[in-house]
Amino acid sequence: MNSTKTFNVSCQQCGLNELCIPHTLTSGEMDEVDSIVKRGKPLQRSDYLFNEGDAFKSLFAVRSGSIKSFSIDDEGNEQVIGFYLPGEILGMDAIDSQRHTTTARAMETSSVCEIPFESIEILSSNIRNLQVHMYKLLSREIHFDQELQMLLAKKTAEERIGAFLMNLSQRYEQRKLSSTRFRLPMARADIANYLGLAVETVSRIFTRLQTADVLKVEGKEIEILSRKSLCDVSHLKEPE
Amino acid sequence: MNSTKTFNVSCQQCGLNELCIPHTLTSGEMDEVDSIVKRGKPLQRSDYLFNEGDAFKSLFAVRSGSIKSFSIDDEGNEQVIGFYLPGEILGMDAIDSQRHTTTARAMETSSVCEIPFESIEILSSNIRNLQVHMYKLLSREIHFDQELQMLLAKKTAEERIGAFLMNLSQRYEQRKLSSTRFRLPMARADIANYLGLAVETVSRIFTRLQTADVLKVEGKEIEILSRKSLCDVSHLKEPE
DNA sequence: CGATTTGTTGATCTTACTCAATAATCGTGG
DNA sequence: CCACGATTATTGAGTAAGATCAACAAATCG
DSSP states (O other): OOHHHHHHHHHHHHOGGGTSOTTTSOHHHHHHHHHHOEEEEEEOTTOEEEOTTOBOOEEEEEEESOEEEEEEOTTSOEEEEEEEOTTOEEOGGGTTTSBOSSEEEESSSEEEEEEEHHHHHHHHHHOHHHHHHHHHHHHHHHHHHHHHHHHHHHOOHHHHHHHHHHHHHHHHHHTTSOSSEEEOOSOHHHHHHHHTOOHHHHHHHHHHHHHTTSEEEETTEEEESOHHHHHHHHTOOOOO | OOHHHHHHHHHHHHOGGGTSOTTTSOHHHHHHHHHHOEEEEEEOTTOEEEOTTOBOOEEEEEEESOEEEEEEOTTSOEEEEEEEOTTOEEOGGGTTTSBOSSEEEESSSEEEEEEEHHHHHHHHHHOHHHHHHHHHHHHHHHHHHHHHHHHHHHOOHHHHHHHHHHHHHHHHHHTTSOSSEEEOOSOHHHHHHHHTOOHHHHHHHHHHHHHTTSEEEETTEEEESOHHHHHHHHTOOOOO
């Protein structure tokens, strides 16, 4: 059995494809990494994975479903920080303070893998490629957050929604799912909140993009009819 | 000579206080970390430290002065991503892609230390506490970016500026500088851009906060007259 | 199947942007 | 060191993008 095969099997099982680096770990190392992962934490819609202020012990990899993270400000308003799809990792913001700075909640029936961070620290001291990969993972999250920053600082409502949909599309594509037809796991209110808009604005722009034959919107089902037009409204260069 | 002393000396010399963990590295380890740092890259106002797209080789620690990072969008507009003060580290967003995703430019005469990332990778495999600290550094940046996200998504112009000044104040305090009187190293246009506002709005709000006896503003010199009022306008709980 | 939540559409209002003019500051060279 | 132009900051007036308020429609759930 070659190591790539082993890797793929464990991937499908626990969403570790983000944590592991395909082709760079030996079969034995992969087994080690595999052994620290606690599988199958099943969550129902609206279940909490962790709460703001909880002691930080583990990162979580989404295996199926989807999770949103948010924090509550002084007036009690929720502020959505991020959406996590299968294969993505949450909790990295908590490593520094050792407390979760956000609350994580399932947007639909989901399952996640728990990866005790202490084990990662120990393992990544010995497995160079795991350490390298952890640095990359954390760096990728920084870059992602900075892209969102740019979106929120200057872009119009239409640009924000366009870029948001393009981003989702690319993330689904990475997971080998359709990049043109997908189901939004989050409510309009969550999209609005995440993008710093009012729900009504999100609704209006979905309608507008549908009228312009850029999208087909049926509730949470989205079809991107023209990737080019969607990039145009977002003022984004089209990815190849 | 005890290790703490050694640490403090090297700190003042090269701004490594952020990269090292006081009291957790042995004197020998500290010397090792010290040895990978290239000191004293002096920069004049408007000099570039690196450019968007450059190959990533090193992180940089600001030793004196201040650096801004920004990226240029498709229409050629600058979008400010962050401001870096003495003791802070830039470049962490580039680890994943191995290319700088932003351009870094000195806002005043500055000097930085260059820390080759490959050396960090090698060293942090052997020095457990350095690895732990690197994870924390990256995590802290994620958390910081997410806080800014919240600011940009929902807050009013006044709240943004209030929170921005409070944040600067705390960062100066951490560096043992006055938290109530300091010089803004960046232009109004940079503040506006960073906070997603128009220059005129920043100017007006500075005037308004001055009239309300919250601030004293004299060009780039800022004095916070009432920390409490500043927290109030930002709807922030006052830090102790 | 009715109740509650979620999404859409319309009318009005507000915050912050744009445009414009002026004032202050900075940087450079005489 | 001062004078000059250029950049940067302030202030005012008008405007627009998106928020809020309100009513209704559709989807979800027990």
